[in-house]
Amino acid sequence: METATAACSVALLVGGVVTARAHDVVGRGHAERLVPMIASLPGQGRAPRILVDVGPGSFTGVRVGLAAAIGLSIGWQAQVAGYSSLALLAAAAFDADPALARLAVVLEGGHGEVFMQGFASSRPDGLLADGPLRSLLPADALAALDGRPAIGSGIRRLAALDPAADLREALPDAGDARLLPPAFATLPPRPIYGRAPDARTLAERGLA
Numbered sequence: 001m002e003t004a005t006a007a008c009s010v011a012l013l014v015g016g017v018v019t020a021r022a023h024d025v026v027g028r029g030h031a032e033r034l035v036p037m038i039a040s041l042p043g044q045g046r047a048p049r050i051l052v053d054v055g056p057g058s059f060t061g062v063r064v065g066l067a068a069a070i071g072l073s074i075g076w077q078a079q080v081a082g083y084s085s086l087a088l089l090a091a092a093a094f095d096a097d098p099a100l101a102r103l104a105v106v107l108e109g110g111h112g113e114v115f116m117q118g119f120a121s122s123r124p125d126g127l128l129a130d131g132p133l134r135s136l137l138p139a140d141a142l143a144a145l146d147g148r149p150a151i152g153s154g155i156r157r158l159a160a161l162d163p164a165a166d167l168r169e170a171l172p173d174a175g176d177a178r179l180l181p182p183a184f185a186t187l188p189p190r191p192i193y194g195r196a197p198d199a200r201t202l203a204e205r206g207l208a
Contacts, residue, residue, distance in 0.1 A: 002174035003030040003065035004057030004085040009174040010037045021175040030064045054082035056115045056194030082187035088172045090119035091179040093151050106154040109135050114154035115194040116141045135194050
């Protein structure tokens with residue numbers, strides 16, 4: 001399940017092969033679109049294992065996906081695990097362009113910032129994190145590229161500063177989860193915000 005950005009998508013994988021998928025760029029309204037998308041899959045998407053994007057990305061979008069995944073895991077008695085939106089985009093980019101050795105994924109981060117993390121292509125594992133996840137101002141993210149191409153939904157903020165940089169717009173697609181190495185597809189099912197969320201529950205504020 002993919003709801004962390006403006007994209008909303010689901011895919012049914014069997015033996016590492018995508019047998020059915022649905023993908024749409026919705027901007028907002030993931031909560032209304034996600035369940036019908038799942039229901040449109042063969043067998044209404046029921047599976048023994050659920051993999052969901054845990055962020056970083058939209059605070060609301062990440063929570064919509066997690067709530068759906070955890071709810072379905074209870075009803076289906078399925079296992080649920082998470083993956084990072086950044087790793088998914090990196091894996092898809094390396095698969096699409098085998099000549100790439102290093103890149104940075106840049107996503108919209110809110111408050112004028114972007115989420116950024118570097119990745120490297122590695123064989124046989126296929127993917128390595130090349131530095132930590134950071135929330136940066138666009139100028140700082142551009143400086144941190146260090147000659148690497150950048151992909152993601154946040155590249156427009158960098159393009160406004162340097163139109164000549166190697167910047168490739170992309171949104172996560174649930175079908176690309178097949179490309180994730182096991183280490184990147186077994187994260188705990190809890191949010192990765194990348195920065196402190198604007199809205200927090202009472203428990204998160206230590207008031208419950």
